[in-house]
Amino acid sequence: MQPTLRDVADKVGVSAATVSMVLRGRADGRASAETQARIRDTARELNYVSNGHAASLRTKKTPTVGFISDRIATTPHAVEIIRAASEAARTFEHTLLMVNTGELPSTELTAVRELRRDGIESVIYASMQHRRVTLPEGLPENLVIVDGFADDHAVPATVPDEAGGVVAAVHHLVDLGHRRIGFLNEDPARAIAAELRLEGYRKALEERGIAVDPDLIEESRNEPGVSDAGVAKLLERARPTAIVCFNDEMATGVYREAGRRGLSIPEDLSVVGFDNLELVATLVDPPLTTVRLPHAEMGEWAIRMLLDERYRDSATTAPGPVLQPAPLVIRSSTGPPGASMRP
Amino acid sequence: MQPTLRDVADKVGVSAATVSMVLRGRADGRASAETQARIRDTARELNYVSNGHAASLRTKKTPTVGFISDRIATTPHAVEIIRAASEAARTFEHTLLMVNTGELPSTELTAVRELRRDGIESVIYASMQHRRVTLPEGLPENLVIVDGFADDHAVPATVPDEAGGVVAAVHHLVDLGHRRIGFLNEDPARAIAAELRLEGYRKALEERGIAVDPDLIEESRNEPGVSDAGVAKLLERARPTAIVCFNDEMATGVYREAGRRGLSIPEDLSVVGFDNLELVATLVDPPLTTVRLPHAEMGEWAIRMLLDERYRDSATTAPGPVLQPAPLVIRSSTGPPGASMRP
């Protein structure tokens, strides 16, 4: 049997009230320093742990944050969100209760019921992909969206700065001397990120005074292991010296096509990915320069918004989701253009 | 304010006891079918959800399984364990409380306290890698280890059938006609799996009546993006027609080295990986034949052992961890030997 507050109180010879206050550090006037020490010692000695259910029942609070995700928790990409969020939660002495919905409305309902059953009042709704999110009914007030945003923008949300990531990539290439920089995109109809990243591409070129050549923008089907018409077209028609890709998988497609044509990377062609999937980016040859998605930053932001009042209050009131910087990770797939032609 | 049992009882005009029994399906003799229906309707109407803390406090049970992991939850490889475990848990109307310890003894202690605080009586201890595990003190009796085993084998545990996976791979290659099959291993001192997989390699060859040639066994440093002496040596000295690798990353190293030497896969060299990292295995060209780690199966096994008494009782009492089959996933990196020499 687990020892209870009473057990500690009896052993020390004080009331349960006193033990409770002392152990929770709210013993303002209560108990001499000496008694306090004895209480703490006895608790340790008996290996006492407060019963969370009793405490929560009484206070109607629970130190846990709900983490609802469509599929995120089961998606390797975004595991960092979880890691960062649970670490941040620990800072506030909170715990993460994870519920996966698999995007099924029925499981969304059970998820909400589970949270209500446990009296959870703070919830992170995490999407596995930057997208417009339709929240299930019945979620608590203290709510935050990660890697997505609500239809009506009524819920605080954070997303990666997709455009900014591409801007960094393009500037990097321009600074290396590139002028003909291709952009290999996902179908913008299929991903909000595609639209935003393309915007970043345009903006970055304009900022550097380079005209946008439509021939340099191509879409890829992004199917692994399959030769890709988009890449071929881009390479043949527009003859870029560098290509920025919508994601790392596409970048491997470019590697493959470059190999077929006898182009070496980065001597004949610089390549930049997006996502920084470690497994892919460090495994390809040469290792891939790519934009890192700020998963950890988003997870930490979410917890602070939920649990740190001062942080929440000081948070920007600008409309729309908070942008988290997506930094460029420079590896070896980018270099000065035409390097192989030099001696 | 959330409605309570009393609210439902008052509205229907019965006692809280009756409502409780009816809602939990334990209304043996209690209440006519009609009253039962009215109770259920009213509960729905009021959007009543039972207070889990009150219930747990009273019954001293909680429908949640603790999931402690050294780092697993934050490791893309093994996310499947979690997905499968939480789905299986849902079947038993249980929820998963995940705690990451980061392998720090101090956080292991807090983890155990958290579980005790919540009155959790069933725990999965998940390792991120097949290994001998030292369990923290104070874990509950109903305990199970995934992808590892206890020092003294006193706790039920499950691990992948590492040897069996390699046996399947080697048999597949022999059946294709290969006789000179190389094995590129991790340092056995660094991973239990390495030892077991090597055993599988030897066993499979013997089963097919092929002598084990020590020249065909090599160790790789397994550093991504780096040319690898082990691979080169294996290729030069032993001239295998096929290579089985300790993992998928190493397989990409073989791809790279093969490319340098002008060997095509699978025509000149068949390659088999291990782990089935989808991202890697489907992205390389040609897509990689590899052995799948039974993460989902292990996660499900864990939950059934913990929550399904009949399953537990019928479980084998053989010593050592339960082996989960690691099936071969055949893609395009394996084929008959010498295919490129044929017309």
Added chain:
DNA sequence: CTGAAAGCGCTTACAG
């Protein structure tokens, strides 16, 4: 300053 008491919302053994 400290203890006794009430009460959070359930479940269950028991009395009627």
Added chain:
DNA sequence: CTGAAAGCGCTTACAG
């Protein structure tokens, strides 16, 4: 068959 009562282990407002 059903309701009233007790009690799970806390926390807190209150009386002394």
